[in-house]
Amino acid sequence: MTSSSKRRILPSVTTLNSTSSSWRDKISEIVELKLNAVALFLTGLNSEQRQVCYAELEKIKRLQPFSIPFVHAVTTMPEGEFQYLVETFSTEAFNLHSTDEYPLLHPLSREIRPRIFIENTLHNHALSLREVEDFGGICFDLSQLEDTRRNSITLYEEMLTLAETKTVGANHISAVGVEPRAHHDDWRLYSIHATETPAEFEYLADLDPRAFSSLCAIELENPLHEQLRYLSAIRSALETAENSRSSIKHHQDPLPSLPYRPNVCMLVVNRERKLFLGERLNCPGIWQFPQGGVEAEFSLEDNVLNELHEELGAPRQRFRIIKKLHATRTYDFEKPPEYAKGRWRGQTQTFWLVEFLGDDHEINLVTAEQELSAFLWCSIDEVKKLAEPQRLKGYLDAIGEVERYLTEGRR
Secondary structure (H helix, E strand, O other): OOOHHHOEEEOEEOOOOOOOOOHHHHHHHHHHOOOOEEEEEOOOOOHHHHHHHHHHHHHHHHHOOOEEEEEEOOOOOOHHHHHHHHHHHOOOEEEEEOOOOOOOOOOOOOOOHHHEEEEOOOOOOOOOHHHHOOOOEEEEEHHHHHHHHHHOHHHHHHHHHHHOOOOEEEEEEOEEOOOOOEEEOOEEEOEEOOOOOHHHHHHHHHOOHHHOOOEEEEOOOOOHHHHHHOHHHHHHHHHHHHHHHHHHHHHOOOOOOOOEEEEEEEEEEOOOOOEEEEEEOOOOOOEEOOEEEOOOOOOHHHHHHHHHHHHHOOOHHHEEEEEEEEEEEEEEOOOOOHHHOOOOOEEEEEEEEEEEOOOHHHOOOOOOOOOEEEEEEEOHHHHHHHEOHHHHHHHHHHHHHHHHHHHHHOO
């Protein structure tokens, strides 16, 4: 996290040209707008095109002195090209995609590697220490981090934890829509590289400031003069996030250092595509979906099957995982149970749709560690009426994802 007073937010010469503003147009704007610093994204150019781009930038620099503190580089660049940008345009920091995604084409020395920060680009994947440890640290693309937050709180928290041990050297800032613009497998994509409204930067206020850097680049295909219009909205949203977290830490949060316990919650359906609800042992009227804490030595899928066997008593092979759902739920314990005291502040749940292949007589709730005293197979409306209200809030997104599957099965 960085002080907002020291933060630089740079308009960017982007090169993907998905709008009417080309990279050449943006370079011309440097003079028109009398800018003294911009960021540069080279991702849309091959080696020959980059040389043309550099020549244009040098020409403009003779008319309007400026620097390029931040450059989105590419893994095909030789070390000499990095050195050229440092020497000619006073570049302080670069970012690359993970070399797991795009391996380096040329070796890079210990002199240049500390200037390079690795971006969070892969869907359904958290940056690992291994991916960043040979470089300067992390470059968080904040719009892609918001994609992660909306899809998987678990992966979001993993990346924030990494930010506590490695330097966050730069940020990309793009717009984020309310509705997904696309899907990549089961991953919903909200980030946008062209915008017409400052409202699409409001998401920044909801991010954790541990992901923020003092060096930020606006990654939009919009012309530079339009990018500059959004500076105030971007800065305001970042400051809101920082002030909110500072207030929470100062006034309320006694557990800031405790992590959330990973947890799996299962929507179990039978042949009639009705949902399993269990009544908690010694808690009459408290109905819930099966759930349980994740044991690190097992995969998430094995945790799902193990938990169902432990709670419902039926053999593991009588359950078939259909899919992991997009929905997640993170919550703090109101009164931490004994097993959580000093270890976890709450739980982060992922939701799974699972088919029960057996018959009711195979379900035996009287297990070694019995948690449920009774069960029902319920329609969605019945779940909404019976489920314990606090839990139901977390269930609704998951239920919405499977509603069509459940209703089509009963036609």
